[in-house]
Amino acid sequence: MNLTPSPFAPASFPALPAARGLKAASGSRGFYARRGIERDDVFLVTFDPGTTCAGVYTRSLTASADVRWCREALEAGGGKAAALIANSGNSNAFTGPKGVLKNEATLTALAQTLGVAKEQCFLAATGVIGEPLSDPNYVGAFVPDLAGKLGAPDWEKLARAFMTTDTYPKGAGTVASIEGAEVRFAGIAKGSGMIAPNMATMLSYVFTDAAIAPELLQSALKQVADETFNSITVDGDTSTSDTLMVFATGASGMAPVTSEEDLRFRTFTAALKTVCLDLAMQVVKDGEGASKVATITVEDAASPASAKKIACEIANSPLIKTAMAAGDANWGRIVMAVGKAYEPIEADRLAIWFDDVQVARDGARAPDYDEAAASAVFAKAEFAIRVSVGAGTGRATVWTCDLTHGYVDINGAYRT
Amino acid sequence: MNLTPSPFAPASFPALPAARGLKAASGSRGFYARRGIERDDVFLVTFDPGTTCAGVYTRSLTASADVRWCREALEAGGGKAAALIANSGNSNAFTGPKGVLKNEATLTALAQTLGVAKEQCFLAATGVIGEPLSDPNYVGAFVPDLAGKLGAPDWEKLARAFMTTDTYPKGAGTVASIEGAEVRFAGIAKGSGMIAPNMATMLSYVFTDAAIAPELLQSALKQVADETFNSITVDGDTSTSDTLMVFATGASGMAPVTSEEDLRFRTFTAALKTVCLDLAMQVVKDGEGASKVATITVEDAASPASAKKIACEIANSPLIKTAMAAGDANWGRIVMAVGKAYEPIEADRLAIWFDDVQVARDGARAPDYDEAAASAVFAKAEFAIRVSVGAGTGRATVWTCDLTHGYVDINGAYRT
Incomplete structure (x- = not known):
């Protein structure tokens, strides 16, 4: 279908700070190409060793296989991240045992290609719910190709690759000065309908080169999510795939934040909120059919x-x-x-x-x-x-x- | 505005049983006439002495003045009913002290004209919320006129008089045989939007010539409401005026039902449910814009x-x-x-x-x-x-x- 662009669509995608300590690539597995639409439908981001992460996910009791894996990995991996891969076209929700096989195939491909631990790899999928998967390797098969193309992120291409009914790609960034270190934040989001304030309410990822312990990152993210993504609504419907994650590579060179009492924790949280609020506003302004x-x-x-x-x-x-x-x-x-x-x-x-x-x-x-x-x-x-x-x-x-x-x-x- | 009739609109209003022990009249106070629409906008029903009644009302914390009065009257009057008056055009909700004055003026007119106790008089209003009342006597002033016209109910005219965005008047009836007595039920309802299963979810009245103690009537109505009007939804929105009441005149000649163990209580409840379910289905089928x-x-x-x-x-x-x-x-x-x-x-x-x-x-x-x-x-x-x-x-x-x-x-x- 042809979607009329939201009246709030920005003239162009914003320039985002080049957060250090990560590489990215996007590609097409043909989902949209088969429908005559020229755009990517899968992206991969890899992180320098030592990257921490945090996540908040849908409260839905029919959460997607990807969401269930992310919760498990966050726990098992102790908040360390090596890779993130996301695809559009199928949400891998309510796909039964095959949904788990798809995750397994994708994780195996990531582990073998990148030489990283599975529990440091995070997955996301967005699209129609319940559509069966013919080939469990439909994402994993593209990992070698994506890995071969890794480089400085083209944020706009990444943001486009996981759009569904979005009428524009969403990005936001900020640069915070934390005790002399220039700390960069770049975030992308997708989401347009099935938006309700019961959890992270769409897919969104923030990448920063801050250095921060995983438990503090989780605490900051939870607080920020409540005041941003959990405070927007389009239709009161909650997705099976809602995900908000933040990855902190530490590549800015700042000394790690290790306590909530640390003033730098507040500075970090405020910067994270700036990015998330901007992204959340872009999601609600791209609410399906929204004019106001x-x-x-x-x-x-x-x-x-x-x-x-x-x-x-x-x-x-x-x-x-x-x-x-x-x-x-x-x-x-x-x-x-x-x-x-x-x-x-x-x-x-x-x-x-x-x-x-x-x-x-x-x-x-x-x-x-x-x-x-x-x-x-x-x-x-x-x-x-x-x-x-x-x-x-x-x-x-x-x-x-x-x-x-x-x-x-x-x-x-x-x-x- | 012109409303397109619901595809579910019946060809004609159903013939309803002539429940005995009550009289009715409807009239126009000019609300719709001023907009070029020929229909009544107020009705009055009076009941023989000894009539019992029960009611379930919106759970809304911004309930209309009329709903608040009905709750009070049901308590103070011990479940006895002498009159019911309902008007469309203004919901008398969020009208501040003036809303109470309107009720007082209406009740005084009913008491003086009909010679009945105020706490046996029930009120309802439906229309726009929060529209101020210029003249508190805007319903009371019509009581003498309506009282002069009382006679056998024209159910269709009554059902039309309290319509708002409804595209057809709603009526349902049944006749139950209770230990040899022919007990008649006639019900009317209005409602189209702001329908959600949190209470009676619109205005609906059922009139019967059954004889039943008020506390049993309340018990039967509560049970029936849960399985009928409280099980329909149009938009999840709950009105400030939702009301479902049943009036039992006793004029069928049956011996009063006085115990829930009485088999006749079940027969009565089943008949009441038949009528309420029919009305509730008519409400959801007339849901604003409904095609399915x-x-x-x-x-x-x-x-x-x-x-x-x-x-x-x-x-x-x-x-x-x-x-x-x-x-x-x-x-x-x-x-x-x-x-x-x-x-x-x-x-x-x-x-x-x-x-x-x-x-x-x-x-x-x-x-x-x-x-x-x-x-x-x-x-x-x-x-x-x-x-x-x-x-x-x-x-x-x-x-x-x-x-x-x-x-x-x-x-x-x-x-x-």
Whole structure:
């Protein structure tokens, strides 16, 4: 199918910092080529010895074979990474014993070709769920070819190679100065539908030449994921393959971060968050059929978790998302969504703002309500919805897109 | 706006049994007339002395003033009913102190005109949420007029008077023989969007001339609601006004049911369920923009509640609902929805059927999978999705409709 590019698509792929200590290559195993689309569909990244890694994965109980392997490898390998290989075209989820055979074949090829331990190799696959695999070696067979082409990463090609219904490749980077060392971060992501804040919510990888112990890397990633990828939603649906991983090669030359009390841990975490937030915003802006993006903040809730629960009810409501699409400032539907979150609220203190326009106050429409001003906000491509629920001091922000005809079209046509 | 009639709209409104012991009237307070639409927008039903009643209401924490009053009246009045008045055009939800004034004005008018106790009067309002009320007496003012017109109910006119985005009026009835007495049931419902299985999920009233103690009536209604109105979903959104009530006048002449052990209690409950299930199916078939309806059954779950949770994840998934609309038998999305219910499952024993076509078995695509056969099921207007999760003996069925361009259109245009 032909996908209309998101109105938020950037003019060009950003220039990303050249994180040191890794090599990459991408290639085509023919999945898209057979459909007349010229693009790669598999990529390999290899890491210098000593690279640490961390990962957060889908909470789905029908997680893909790749996700289950990554969890196992992270545990067995002690947070060390040698290689990452990802392919699009088939998600290897719900593929039964054959899904495990595919992993085994891929890992064997990586181990033999690169001379690395299997438990330091990470796998990812994205595409249709449940499509059986005719040949378990459909990724492994390409490892020697990819290994022969390894070099400085072409981030845009990598980012394109794992796109599915994405309308643009997603990349973000930053450079942090950590005690004199220039530490580089480069990240890529794919994701467009089946996005919900229950885990990492798509595939995303951040590569950095920072030096950091694996358990600290995991702690930083968990914290960052909650405030970025776990705070975006397109349709409330959670994928079987959602993965966010970070690889730290240590090649920047900085002394390793070994304690959360270390001030450098905070600097590192902040830089990681910068990259992840940028990538997460690109994912929600490429939400299937999206024409608008809203930042939804709930404040004065019983707790931050309660605020997030209420914010997610707003962000996932089809009635609010269709009103967004139509530019109809139908604030009564916000009241509905707050009510069905079943979290503590003081209904008589409920207040709602669209950008700076207050539409509700003290549990009723604001006395100075201005429909034209409210509608003007909903006419914008990006705007904020803020709700105060009067039950405490908890606060949370999530991001969502609208529900348009495009979403219905894309999800009726994808797969076929 | 002009609504395209649901493809499931019946050719005509059904003939309903003439339940005895009540009178009704409907009228226009001008809400739709001002928009050039010829229909009533308010109805009144009065009951013979001794009528008992029961109700289940939205769980929303931003429930309408009318719902809050009904809960209070049911408690204060001991389950006795004298009158019911319902209006469309404004939901009286999130209307602050004025919403309470509207109720007070309506109840005063009912008490004065009919000579009945306020706590035996039940109220309902449906329409846009949060629209302020210019005149609190906007319903009360019509009570004398309606009271002057009371007579044998014109069920179709009543059912039309509280429609909002419904494309057809909904009615269902049955006649049960209870120990020689002919007991009549007549029910009406409205509801099309903002339908989710968290409570009664729309406005619906069942009138019967059975004789039954109020606490038994409540018990029967609760049980029936769980298996009917609380098992349908259109969009996962829950209204601030959802109400299901049953009124039993006793005018059939049967001796009152006074115990749950009484076999007649079961007969009564079964008849009530017949009517509620028929009405609930009419609501889901009139789901905003619906072109297809699916019966979703989850079996072999850890418990009936677990089965229902998984079934609702399937029923509410936008990805599955858009696939239904497109006639794309994308069964991998069922796997996704089962995974994100976070209920106990044995992923390797997962099996899925579309009608009688098995598409998945033992946690993978069925070896004899037949895409043409699966697609033929998804091409039908009504079909069944059955999932076995291999974790126990719990079973539940819910009903849902598809997500079409019509839903996006209707919910972008409603209110304006």
